[in-house]
Each structure stands twice: as structure tokens, then as C-alpha cells.
Amino acid sequence: MTALAAPPPPVREPAPDRTARRGRRRSGAGRTLRGGKLAYTFLGLAVLVSAFPFYWTLVAASRSNADLAKVPPALLPGPNLARNIQAVTEEADIGKALLNSLIVSGSITLGTVLCCTLAGFAFAKLRFRGRGALLAVTVGTMMIPPQLGVIPLFMLIAKLQWVNQLQAVILPGLVSAFGVFFMRQYLVQSLPDELIEAARVDGASTGRIFWSIVIPIARPGMAVLGLLTFMTAWNDFFWPVVALSSSEPTVQVALRQLGGGYVNDQSVIMAGTLLGTLPVLLVFGLLGRQIVGGIMQGAVKG
Amino acid sequence: MTLTAPTTTGPRAVSPPPALRRAWRKASPYAYLAPFFTLFAAFGLFPLLYTAFVSLYRVELQTPGEMEWRGLGNYTALLGDSYFWTALRNTFTIGVLSTVPQLVMALGLAHLLNYRLRGRTFFRTAMLLPYATSVAAATLVFAQLFGRDFGLVNVVLGLVGIDPVDWQTGTVASQVAVSTIVIWRWTGYNALIYLAGMQSIPRELYEAAEMDGASRWRQFWHVTLPGLRPTIVFTVVVSTIGATQLFGEPLLFEGSVSGGISHQYQTLGLYLYEQGWGFFHLGRAAAIAWVMFLLILLVVGANALIVRRRSRKEAGR
Numbered sequence: 016m017t018a019l020a021a022p023p024p025p026v027r028e029p030a031p032d033r034t035a036r037r038g039r040r041r042s043g044a045g046r047t048l049r050g051g052k053l054a055y056t057f058l059g060l061a062v063l064v065s066a067f068p069f070y071w072t073l074v075a076a077s078r079s080n081a082d083l084a085k086v087p088p089a090l091l092p093g094p095n096l097a098r099n100i101q102a103v104t105e106e107a108d109i110g111k112a113l114l115n116s117l118i119v120s121g122s123i124t125l126g127t128v129l130c131c132t133l134a135g136f137a138f139a140k141l142r143f144r145g146r147g148a149l150l151a152v153t154v155g156t157m158m159i160p161p162q163l164g165v166i167p168l169f170m171l172i173a174k175l176q177w178v179n180q181l182q183a184v185i186l187p188g189l190v191s192a193f194g195v196f197f198m199r200q201y202l203v204q205s206l207p208d209e210l211i212e213a214a215r216v217d218g219a220s221t222g223r224i225f226w227s228i229v230i231p232i233a234r235p236g237m238a239v240l241g242l243l244t245f246m247t248a249w250n251d252f253f254w255p256v257v258a259l260s261s262s263e264p265t266v267q268v269a270l271r272q273l274g275g276g277y278v279n280d281q282s283v284i285m286a287g288t289l290l291g292t293l294p295v296l297l298v299f300g301l302l303g304r305q306i307v308g309g310i311m312q313g314a315v316k317g
Numbered sequence: 318m319t320l321t322a323p324t325t326t327g328p329r330a331v332s333p334p335p336a337l338r339r340a341w342r343k344a345s346p347y348a349y350l351a352p353f354f355t356l357f358a359a360f361g362l363f364p365l366l367y368t369a370f371v372s373l374y375r376v377e378l379q380t381p382g383e384m385e386w387r388g389l390g391n392y393t394a395l396l397g398d399s400y401f402w403t404a405l406r407n408t409f410t411i412g413v414l415s416t417v418p419q420l421v422m423a424l425g426l427a428h429l430l431n432y433r434l435r436g437r438t439f440f441r442t443a444m445l446l447p448y449a450t451s452v453a454a455a456t457l458v459f460a461q462l463f464g465r466d467f468g469l470v471n472v473v474l475g476l477v478g479i480d481p482v483d484w485q486t487g488t489v490a491s492q493v494a495v496s497t498i499v500i501w502r503w504t505g506y507n508a509l510i511y512l513a514g515m516q517s518i519p520r521e522l523y524e525a526a527e528m529d530g531a532s533r534w535r536q537f538w539h540v541t542l543p544g545l546r547p548t549i550v551f552t553v554v555v556s557t558i559g560a561t562q563l564f565g566e567p568l569l570f571e572g573s574v575s576g577g578i579s580h581q582y583q584t585l586g587l588y589l590y591e592q593g594w595g596f597f598h599l600g601r602a603a604a605i606a607w608v609m610f611l612l613i614l615l616v617v618g619a620n621a622l623i624v625r626r627r628s629r630k631e632a633g634r
Contacts, residue, residue: 065501156365164361167603189360
């Protein structure tokens with residue numbers, strides 16, 4: 016249901032692994048003209064525009080509401096961060112929301128990576144009846160908007176009496192057609208058939224092959240898929256808002272509650288926003304390079 | 318069960334009879350697919366197909382078990398609802414306002430990122446930063462920046478002598494504000510997609526163009542753009558799908574499900590939510606979902622048509 020609103024499938028060219036990319040650069044695709052001053056200026060400007068809202072969140076979250084209402088407004092962080100954060104915890108159960116988000120995103124990430132690696136391996140390297148058709152159905156559904164399934168999905172979880180329970184968000188989140196396709200492309204590229212043949216000759220079962228050959232080779236791909244899945248799950252809004260309420264919120268649902276007119280204090284809203292954004296920014300700060308690589312790998316090329 | 322029985326009863330060294338092994342080898346691929354497809358069938362495929370069925374019934378949120386046949390009633394009711402038409406128009410205008418500048422800027426940024434730069438990874442990562450935020454967080458921040466009285470945007474506009482704009486009640490102004498959030502979040506992402514496309518264009522093409530005396534600009538126009546065509550088509554389709562589903566930005570821009578006092582920025586996604594979870598008409602909401610889907614098919618189809626015609630024209634040259 017939560018189709019990754021993320022990278023498009025590699026349609027034209029399968030995802031190359033890192034060494035292949037490096038090799039290609041040497042072999043001369045792409046251009047390597049040096050950037051001039053103008054290029055740096057424009058890029059610097061773009062970075063500023065990208066980063067400013069984050070900076071502003073910090074400024075507004077650490078000021079009083081009165082500071083924000085001044086003209087011109089304060090442009091440097093102030094001393095009120097702790098107080099505003101405390102106000103957030105009084106307005107919304109942000110601690111519980113953070114924990115819920117961690118549980119939801121963590122389970123979705125683990126489950127998705129596992130399910131998608133299993134299925135991706137089968138599609139990439141095993142031969143069976145209906146492979147093409149099943150893959151086509153999987154990939155085809157990536158084009159369909161998630162809203163299309165939301166109403167019956169809601170009726171389903173209502174029937175199971177799961178409304179306002181975390182599994183209502185977790186289980187549909189494990190379905191990632193993109194993930195299957197991503198892992199398939201990764202394994203087609205980086206898992207040589209000969210390796211599997213050799214293991215078979217040695218008498219290894221498919222399960223054994225999966226465990227001791229496929230998983231180690233798939234690990235970098237699994238890591239990238241995990242990162243993207245975690246970010247998407249953490250940031251998912253539509254389905255959690257529908258399936259959960261303010262008594263069992265994820266961070267995004269709690270933010271909606273803060274912004275939904277219950278609180279009028281802008282600096283408190285911004286403090287909540289800061290808390291909701293920080294974890295994923297942390298992940299991004301540590302592993303941004305891999306995320307960038309993953310997105311570029313997943314891109315459609317000419 | 319029967320498959321594993323021989324191994325457990327016999328001595329360990331004896332493997333199962335070859336016939337059984339072969340049977341298992343034939344069946345085992347399905348075992349690898351099972352976890353995904355079980356979930357996919359229950360939470361992905363079934364809801365997708367069932368929506369069409371639900372859209373033909375009167376179903377209320379409080380009593381989802383009771384369904385009353387309405388035929389095409391939900392659809393005709395939509396056609397008679399002026400808010401549906403407003404939402405349709407808003408989805409279109411916000412879609413254009415957000416998608417076009419976003420993709421054009423992304424193309425420009427990708428071109429710059431394709432130069433040999435110091436701090437290349439830094440630029441790429443920083444540009445993707447907005448993608449890492451949630452709709453909710455980004456929208457709350459921008460709603461604050463676009464505040465009428467003390468919002469930073471109006472303060473800056475005031476510095477250059479422009480009167481404060483009411484970003485929430487004005488139709489055009491509010492739609493521009495909502496589009497800005499979308500543009501901010503997705504431009505860097507699309508730039509990276511374009512960059513990946515640019516890097517796979519063979520360098521020889523540029524060298525040949527240079528030998529023919531083509532300027533940088535002409536190289537961009539005649540080598541880069543045609544080489545990027547599949548990527549561009551792809552981003553157009555993806556962005557269009559995203560724009561059709563726009564939901565969080567208009568919901569949180571000021572926190573109401575109606576998309577402003579006069580529904581001036583209510584999108585189809587928000588309209589669906591209002592009908593289903595505001596007014597409890599799940600059947601009606603399902604009909605809206607189908608309209609959104611048909612809209613996407615239309616756009617994707619039109620896109621494919623344009624691309625095919627352009628390539629045919631070029632092939633004929």
C-alpha cells in the first residue's frame with residue numbers, strides 16, 4: 016500500500032554496482048568539464064535554499080512566539096528550545112509518537128528488506144512458471160496511486176478491528192513492489208549464475224544458497240533499500256493519518272495534531288517539527304552518500 | 318510435510334529420493350515469493366480491485382459492513398458537486414505550478430552538478446536534504462514562512478517594497494505557496510535522477526559536437542536533452558502521479574480538510590479524504606479514487622503518445 020514514493024525503477028539500464036560505475040566513468044561516459052565560478056554560485060544558492068527551512072525550524076523552535084512576531088524577526092537561534100520542547104510534550108504525546116514511529120519504521124524496514132530480497136532473488140535467479148507475469152503484475156502496480164486502495168484497506172482493518180493499532184500501518188507497509196524490483200535488478204547484476212551453479216553441483220539446497228551466497232552478495236543493495244524504506248516509512252503521512260488517531264500516533268500524525276489548530280504557538284509547532292525531523296536527518300547525515308548513490312542507481316538512464 | 322519426512326526418518330547421510338528433490342526444486346521458487354505475495358495480495362492487490370466495487374455502493378464509515386447498491390450514483394453525484402470541479406481544477410493548476418518549475422530547475426541543477434566540481438558529494442547530498450523531510454514537517458515550516466502577518470516571506474517582500482500577500486486566502490497566492498512546498502521537496506531529487514541520466518550519455522557525442530563547432534548551449538540542446546528523453550518522460554510521469562495525489566501539503570497548510578475557506582486549494586486527494594473521513598461517505602471516496610486513477614492513465618497515455626510521435630518525427634528526418 017505504501018508504495019515507495021521514491022526512486023523510479025531502473026527501466027532502461029539495470030542498477031550497476033559501485034565498481035561498474037567507477038569503471039564506466041573511466042571508460043568515458045558523461046562529461047567532466049570543470050565547473051566555473053558561476054556553477055559554484057548557483058549550486059551554493061541551491062544549497063542555501065535547500066537548507067534554510069531546516070535552519071529556520073531551529074531558529075523558530077528556540078525562540079518565543081513574541082520573538083517571531085517582531086519585524087524584522089529574529090534570525091539567530093534563541094534560548095527557549097528546552098521550554099518549547101516541554102510545551103510540545105504537554106500538547107501531544109510526542110515521546111510515544113517517536114517510539115511508535117521507531118517501531119513502525121523499524122518493522123517495516125526489516126520486513127520489507129527480507130520479503131523483497133527473497134522475492135527479488137526468486138525473480139532474478141530462479142526459473143519457474145509464471146515468472147514474467149508475476150513480475151509484470153508487481154511492477155505494474157507501482158504506477159497505481161496508493162489512494163486507489165485506501166478505502167477497501169480501511170474497511171479491511173476496520174473488520175479486523177485494527178484501527179488505531181500499529182499493525183494497521185506496519186503490515187500494508189511491508190508491500191513494496193519497488194523493493195522487489197530494486198532487489199531483482201541488484202541481484203541480476205551482482206550475483207553471477209556460475210556461483211549458484213557451482214553451489215548446486217556441490218549439493219547445496221536453494222535455501223543454503225540463499226543464506227550463504229545470496230545474502231552476503233545482496234547486502235549493499237539491502238542496505239540501500241533499507242535506508243530508503245526507513246525514510247519513506249518514517250515520513251509516510253496519508254495512511255497513518257487515516258489508520259491511526261491522536262491516542263496512538265506516529266510522529267507525522269502528532270505533527271498534524273500540533274499544526275491542526277489545537278496549538279497556536281508557532282514556536283511550539285516548530286519545536287515539534289524539529290523533533291519529528293531530527294531522527295531522519297540524523298540517518299541522512301550519517302548515510303546521505305549511500306542514499307544519493309541508491310537514488311542515482313535507481314534512475315532511468317538514456 | 319511429506320517432503321521433509323524421508324530425511325527425518327532415514328539416517329542423516331541419505332538424501333531424499335531424486336523425484337522428491339526435483340519436485341521441491343520446482344516448488345521452492347514459490348516459497349521465496351510467498352511472503353511478499355501473501356501481503357501483496359491482501360494489502361495491495363485486493364484493495365486495488367475492490368475499490369471499483371465499493372465505488373458502486375453506498376458505504377458509510379461508521380458501518381462499513383452495510384453496503385447498499387447505488388450503481389453509478391456516486392459518480393453522478395460527483396459530477397453535480399461543484400467542490401469536485403473546484404478540486405479537479407485546483408489539482409490541475411497546482412500540478413502545473415509545481416511540476417513545471419521543479420523539473421526545469423532540476424534540469425539546470427543537474428547540468429551544473431555534471432561539471433567536475435570540488436565537493437561534488439556535498440552538493441549532491443545537500444540538494445537531497447529536502448527529500449529526507451516529511452510532508453508534515455515541511456508543510457508546517459512553510460506555512461509559518463508564508464504567514465500573513467509575521468511570515469518571513471512577507472517580511473522579505475516588504476524589504477523590496479511589496480505589500481504583504483495573504484498566502485492563505487488568496488486563490489493564486491495559496492496555490493503558489495502549496496506548490497512551493499512541493500518544488501522545495503522534490504527539485505533536488507529530480508536533479509539527481511537527471512544527473513544519473515546525463516552521466517550515461519557517451520562522451521564521444523559531445524566530442525563530435527565540439528568538433529562540429531557546437532557551442533556549450535547547442536551541445537546541451539542537441540546532445541544532452543535528446544539523450545535524456547527517457548529520463549525526462551519518466552520524471553514527468555512520476556511527478557504527475559505525485560501531483561494528482563497531493564494530500565499532506567494542502568491538508569496541513571492551515572490544518573483544515575476543506576483546503577481553505579472557499580476550497581481554494583483543495584486537491585482531489587484532500588477532497589477524497591474529506592468525503593471519506595470527514596463526511597463518512599466511503600463509497601463516494603472510492604469513486605473519487607477511481608477518477609484520480611483515470612486521470613493518471615490519461616496523462617500517462619498522452620505522454621506516451623507525444624513521445625512516440627516525437628521519436629517518429631526524428632527517425633523520419
